[in-house]
Amino acid sequence: MENRVYNFSAGPSMLPLSVLQKAQAELLNCNGSGSSVMEMSHRSAPYEAIIAEAESLLRELMQIPDNYKVLFIQGGATQQFSMVPMNLKVNGKADYIVSGNFANNAAKEAAKFVDVNIVANSKPQNYAEIPAFDSKDFDPEADYVHITSNNTIFGTRYTQWPETGNVPLVADMSSNILSEPMDVSRFGLIYAGAQKNIGIAGLAVVIIREDLLSRSCDKLPVLMNYNTYANNDSMYNTPPCFAIYMAKLVFEWIKEQGGVAAVYENNVKKAAILYDYLDSSSFFKATAKKEDRSLMNIPFVTPSKELDAQFVKEAAQQGFVNIKGHRLVGGMRASIYNAMPNEGIEKLVAFMRDFEARNK
Amino acid sequence: MENRVYNFSAGPSMLPLSVLQKAQAELLNCNGSGSSVMEMSHRSAPYEAIIAEAESLLRELMQIPDNYKVLFIQGGATQQFSMVPMNLKVNGKADYIVSGNFANNAAKEAAKFVDVNIVANSKPQNYAEIPAFDSKDFDPEADYVHITSNNTIFGTRYTQWPETGNVPLVADMSSNILSEPMDVSRFGLIYAGAQKNIGIAGLAVVIIREDLLSRSCDKLPVLMNYNTYANNDSMYNTPPCFAIYMAKLVFEWIKEQGGVAAVYENNVKKAAILYDYLDSSSFFKATAKKEDRSLMNIPFVTPSKELDAQFVKEAAQQGFVNIKGHRLVGGMRASIYNAMPNEGIEKLVAFMRDFEARNK
Ligand SMILES: Cc1ncc(COP(=O)(O)O)c(C=O)c1O
Ligand SMILES: Cc1ncc(COP(=O)(O)O)c(C=O)c1O
Ligand SMILES: [Mg+2]
Numbered sequence: 001m002e003n004r005v006y007n008f009s010a011g012p013s014m015l016p017l018s019v020l021q022k023a024q025a026e027l028l029n030c031n032g033s034g035s036s037v038m039e040m041s042h043r044s045a046p047y048e049a050i051i052a053e054a055e056s057l058l059r060e061l062m063q064i065p066d067n068y069k070v071l072f073i074q075g076g077a078t079q080q081f082s083m084v085p086m087n088l089k090v091n092g093k094a095d096y097i098v099s100g101n102f103a104n105n106a107a108k109e110a111a112k113f114v115d116v117n118i119v120a121n122s123k124p125q126n127y128a129e130i131p132a133f134d135s136k137d138f139d140p141e142a143d144y145v146h147i148t149s150n151n152t153i154f155g156t157r158y159t160q161w162p163e164t165g166n167v168p169l170v171a172d173m174s175s176n177i178l179s180e181p182m183d184v185s186r187f188g189l190i191y192a193g194a195q196k197n198i199g200i201a202g203l204a205v206v207i208i209r210e211d212l213l214s215r216s217c218d219k220l221p222v223l224m225n226y227n228t229y230a231n232n233d234s235m236y237n238t239p240p241c242f243a244i245y246m247a248k249l250v251f252e253w254i255k256e257q258g259g260v261a262a263v264y265e266n267n268v269k270k271a272a273i274l275y276d277y278l279d280s281s282s283f284f285k286a287t288a289k290k291e292d293r294s295l296m297n298i299p300f301v302t303p304s305k306e307l308d309a310q311f312v313k314e315a316a317q318q319g320f321v322n323i324k325g326h327r328l329v330g331g332m333r334a335s336i337y338n339a340m341p342n343e344g345i346e347k348l349v350a351f352m353r354d355f356e357a358r359n360k
Numbered sequence: 361m362e363n364r365v366y367n368f369s370a371g372p373s374m375l376p377l378s379v380l381q382k383a384q385a386e387l388l389n390c391n392g393s394g395s396s397v398m399e400m401s402h403r404s405a406p407y408e409a410i411i412a413e414a415e416s417l418l419r420e421l422m423q424i425p426d427n428y429k430v431l432f433i434q435g436g437a438t439q440q441f442s443m444v445p446m447n448l449k450v451n452g453k454a455d456y457i458v459s460g461n462f463a464n465n466a467a468k469e470a471a472k473f474v475d476v477n478i479v480a481n482s483k484p485q486n487y488a489e490i491p492a493f494d495s496k497d498f499d500p501e502a503d504y505v506h507i508t509s510n511n512t513i514f515g516t517r518y519t520q521w522p523e524t525g526n527v528p529l530v531a532d533m534s535s536n537i538l539s540e541p542m543d544v545s546r547f548g549l550i551y552a553g554a555q556k557n558i559g560i561a562g563l564a565v566v567i568i569r570e571d572l573l574s575r576s577c578d579k580l581p582v583l584m585n586y587n588t589y590a591n592n593d594s595m596y597n598t599p600p601c602f603a604i605y606m607a608k609l610v611f612e613w614i615k616e617q618g619g620v621a622a623v624y625e626n627n628v629k630k631a632a633i634l635y636d637y638l639d640s641s642s643f644f645k646a647t648a649k650k651e652d653r654s655l656m657n658i659p660f661v662t663p664s665k666e667l668d669a670q671f672v673k674e675a676a677q678q679g680f681v682n683i684k685g686h687r688l689v690g691g692m693r694a695s696i697y698n699a700m701p702n703e704g705i706e707k708l709v710a711f712m713r714d715f716e717a718r719n720k
């Protein structure tokens with residue numbers, strides 16, 4: 001596709017070209033219905049087939065056990081920062097590991113509803129690593145333990161899950177769901193905003209172990225109660241129909257790639273192209289701790305702020321857009337979700353080599 | 361466009377063909393950016409221009425006074441059933457007029473948060489009319505008075521607004537916003553799900569008088585607090601980017617039609633095509649009370665349930681889809697929002713004449 005740029009945005013982010021082409025082809029007439037999917041009644045047979053297929057593909061891709069519900073919810077991941085404590089509250093206290101900015105936001109929001117205990121915090125390291133934690137640090141009476149599986153801004157990820165015993169582990173997987181195999185049975189609840197590896201903004205996916213649904217109190221706002229979704233196939237009211245349709249197309253695409261295991265294998269390769277170059281270069285430097293490096297978000301810097309700015313500017317001119325780092329880290333960040341083609345990174349590294357040669 | 365059906369769905373519902381064509385044309389490359397609008401960072405300049413333009417067009421179309429904020433919120437109209445009482449609560453009591461099923465749902469949800477006083481209720485008339493009310497019925501100490509300006513299921517609408525004195529009037533305009541001129545200054549708060557006259561599901565628009573924003577308490581879930589949106593141009597977290605983009609395209613289309621006044625003039629004509637025929641027919645009958653008839657949703661019946669079913673079936677075969685009535689009314693319902701072309705109704709009436717001739 002001429003004119004398409006390589007978009008390194010942290011989210012909303014690139015979609016597979018074939019997914020966009022499919023959506024475009026059927027935008028005026030979906031599956032011979034004579035309507036756009038955007039115009040379909042959510043109670044119509046063609047639409048019900050779409051949402052059911054989205055759920056069933058996600059179950060297949062993530063091997064979600066039968067005792068977990070899949071919920072499609074509006075409000076993004078931030079809505080889950082509130083819904084998790086509001087729904088999982090029993091004793092009124094929860095453990096949080098703070099490994100980044102969003103993890104910290106999640107903990108701050110939860111503190112409106114439960115007593116939050118920060119078990120570990122890598123803020124002193126400017127979140128360049130996953131903080132050390134010990135299973136003994138967890139409160140056995142906590143209602144849950146919350147982690148952020150991949151830290152979008154700082155480019156770190158968990159490579160092993162905390163051992164929390166009988167306390168349910170809750171994970172914000174917004175920025176690495178479907179990028180690597182995850183054993184769902186290790187979690188009480190998983191949530192993710194859709195705008196990175198699932199599809200488009202305006203949708204979050206929640207995967208919840210059924211027994212936890214009985215914790216929610218009746219007086220919650222109707223759409224803040226997980227049971228509203230669990231009892232109505234996520235259609236108590238009008239769902240974000242088009243976003244769910246886009247998720248279905250992305251799930252089909254992941255399946256065509258060979259599923260999550262195949263996508264993961266490629267993600268490891270893809271990330272290595274950039275990390276290997278960063279490590280070999282005396283000019284560029286990756287900012288995250290090596291053992292905790294994310295496969296999805298790769299922050300890096302040049303020797304100076306001026307060169308960083310120059311790099312971002314020249315990169316955009318070459319069609320590598322949204323590569324500026326988050327203000328909390330500075331420098332650059334290449335977000336390379338599932339849909340970023342390998343050639344996007346190869347070309348970026350070629351450009352980096354050239355930039356290095358010209359500026360060292 | 362061949363193969364396109366006339367879709368009488370109550371929502372999600374038809375979109376203007378030219379809007380769909382525009383979305384299709386730029387789906388892979390929006391405004392020369394090299395990205396789909398679905399892939400754009402919400403913090404990027406091209407996307408910020410889109411959301412700003414959506415707001416400014418809506419302000420222009422509805423002549424929204426400067427002391428009102430426009431908010432883009434996820435969760436549909438149902439989320440507003442909760443947010444209104446949670447945010448507007450001061451004395452802890454509110455007046456509701458129950459003119460239909462959604463009005464009733466709004467009142468039931470509010471009762472979780474405030475004492476709800478039902479000022480008038482047309483349930484005994486199966487909601488075939490707007491219930492009578494008197495300005496003396498309103499509690500001057502109420503935090504607000506809530507109405508549903510158009511009753512989607514039963515096909516009635518308000519033709520004059522209640523006089524509520526200093527008590528803010530709150531209206532659920534989900535099914536007739538932008539269909540007729542509305543004097544925004546008469547309201548404290550207006551809300552509407554987008555999937556009828558604004559765009560697609562996954563977005564609600566809230567128009568709130570600024571002084572009411574000080575009522576919200578700090579402890580509300582962050583995305584349930586109107587201030588979160590008002591203070592961050594609706595971008596505290598990732599907004600439903602594509603739904604806002606579609607709303608912008610629909611607002612542009614309304615402006616091209618000559619604005620809300622012109623659209624209203626045509627809506628009156630469009631509805632008359634169907635109502636005039638229904639009134640002249642001894643076979644078909646409109647179910648809503650004449651003085652309260654909606655311009656957007658027109659429920660009607662044949663002489664029997666069997667003929668109703670036969671009608672719905674034959675209509676679908678002729679490309680008039682989703683015309684089955686809601687189970688609470690039975691029969692048929694033609695939802696004819698702004699985007700329904702006049703010829704859709706003309707052709708429907710021609711088919712109805714033919715059906716009547718064959719079945720009388
Ligand atoms: C790990 C993580 N959690 C939460 C969020 C917030 O998501 P949303 O904007 O959908 O509320 C983000 C956004 O990028 C994220 O990366
Ligand atoms: C008048 C009215 N209010 C509220 C709703 C509920 O809207 P949502 O499904 O967006 O929550 C509807 C849905 O059709 C409606 O017509
Ligand atoms: Mg982070």
Ligand SMILES: [Mg+2]
Nearest residue numbers: 278281284285
């Ligand atoms: Mg290096």
Ligand SMILES: [Mg+2]
Nearest residue numbers: 460511512513
């Ligand atoms: Mg109704």
Ligand SMILES: [Mg+2]
Nearest residue numbers: 638641644645
């Ligand atoms: Mg008649």
